[in-house]
Each structure stands twice: as structure tokens, then as C-alpha cells.
Amino acid sequence: GNHDYHDERFSADHAQQSGEMAYYQSFSMPTKGEAGGVPSNTQAFYSYDIGNVHFLSIDSHGEEDNASRLFDTLGRQVRWIKEDLAANKKDWVVAYWHHPPYSMGSHNSDTETQLIKIRENFVGILERYGVDLVLCGHSHSYERSKLMKGHFGIEQSFDTKYFLSTSSGKYDGTSNSCPYIKDESNKGTVYVVSGSAGALDHAQTSFPHDALPYADISVGGASMIEVEGNRLDLKWIASNGEIRDRFTMMKNVNKKTVINIKKGQKAVLKASYVGEYSWKGSKLKTRSIEVRPNVTTTYTVQDRYSCIQDVFEVNVK
Secondary structure (H helix, E strand, C coil), rough: CHHHHHCCCCCCHHHHHHHHCHHHHHCCCCCCCCCCCCCCCCCCCEEEEEEEEEEEECCCCECCCCCCCCCCCCCCHHHHHHHHHHCCCCCCEEEEEECCCCCCCCCECCHHHHHCCCCCCCCHHHHHCCCCCEEEEECCCCCEEEEEECCCHHHHHCCCCHCCCCCCCCCCCCCCCEEEECCCCCCCEEEEEEEECCCCCCCCCCCCCCCCCCEEECCEEEEEEEEECCCEEEEEEEEECCCCEEEEEEEEECCCEEEECCCCCEEEEEECCCCCCCEECCCCCCCCCEEEECCCEEEEEEECCCCCEEEEHHHHH
């Protein structure tokens, strides 16, 4: 981000072009794809894998080859991002960089050139490749969207039609809080500005941004991501230890499965999601159960809040 390029030994412009700054001297980045992903051959941007999650660390402030920046979509960085995302085989993709495409915290995404150009020129590329979560800073606030897609204009042009879900995503039993469900027909991305861990600052008069309804400028905090299988949770933990916001995202759930067995055989039924399980007609609370029906039978399993339901049709021959 911009603070990293403000190395006291050089001007910001010099650091942007040369890459001479303390950041690169203090950290070692996987430029050769050592931790997964396509080699970037630069410390400025790179990717890596942790478990079934693919991460992209992106440079939103520097100049590449003294010629282009992140919002120059034919530049070296964006060409690499497209190649890396096309090659990814992991279940989840998280991209992070400094300057947020949507914010009404201490920075205004309607008026600041870098934020505008990143939103107008770059965000659509990530959405086309199915990036699940975007994390940014720059604004010293916490701001979070719902699952959304396709908005590249100013705040005034935002409409709820860009939200792919009306849910809060909090998955805590409150009204309209079911997880964001993603499948082949419902891509979408959640955008998070998590910039208040180090300092709080002021907010714009229109805070929060219409696309980022879950926001807090009153207290600092940090975000924690938890991923298990096809479930991703983000929790924003305030400095007092309280979880002030959270959301859950799941992929490829609400399944209908047909199983064919012979009479006397058993079938193993496994819920498609990670969570709590209520099997109709059974006291078992496990993710998997064994059944041995004598006739064709339909089984269902639901989560605690009746947000997700899997159906199993066991045909007995």
C-alpha cells in the first residue's frame, strides 16, 4: 500500500518505480510459486495456497516495469492474475490488496482516483474468475458487503439488485441470516474493508457505503478467516474481544442425491455442508449416518436454522 512506498530514504515516486523500500528487505515472498500458484517472479505480487484456499497478494500502489499499475488491465500484474486464477484448482479464492474499490470510511471510493480506477477497471476481472472474498485496508474502518456482483459505479448508482443474496450471511439465528450459497450459477464476491486494527479514523458523511451495510467506525478490530471444506467463515473481532460482525459462505450444498442399493444392503448418507445436523426421523446428530431400508425411502437432513437441506433418495431393489 501507499504507506509501504513512503520509505524515508526515497521519494514515494522513486519507490513506486524502483521497488527500493524497506518492505522488500524485511520480508521474503514466494515469487517462484513455491507455496502454490503461478510464479510471479516479483515480490510485488504473488500467490500461495493454504489448505483448500488460494490467496492472491496484490500490489495496488506500485508501478510495474515503470509502465503500469493495478488498474492498467493490460499490465504485467493483471496478466499474471488472469493466468494464476485460470490455473487455480483450489476450492476457495481470497484476494487482498490495500486500496478498496468500495469505501466510505476515512477514504472515499467515489472521489479518489486509485479507488475509482480499481473498481471500474479491475474488480470485474476477479468476479469473472469467481474470486470469493476480497480484503482491503486503506480506510481505517470496518466495512463489509453482502454477496454481490457487477457494480462498478459510484455509490449513488448502487442498487440492491447487485446483491445476489438478501441475507446478512451472519448465520447466527437472527432474522434473514442464512449463509451465502455459491454454486455454478451464483458466483458473487464478498468485499471487506478491514482497516481498523492499527488505528481508527473519521468516516465520510454517507458512511456506511450502500454496498457495505455492515460497518463499524466506533471501535477497532481485526478479521479472522476460518475454512473447513466447502464452508468459509469470516469473523470481525473488535478490540474488546467481541465478535461484532461475521458471515458464512458455503459452496455446493442443498444437494439431492439418489442412491441405488439391493434389499439388505446399507447406504451411507453424508450431509453436503459443515455445521450441525438434524436427520428427519433420527436422533443422530452426526454428519454421516448409515441406513438399511427395506423399501425405497427418502431421507432429509437440515442445519440448525433450517437454511440448508439435503435430500437422499435411497432406491431399494
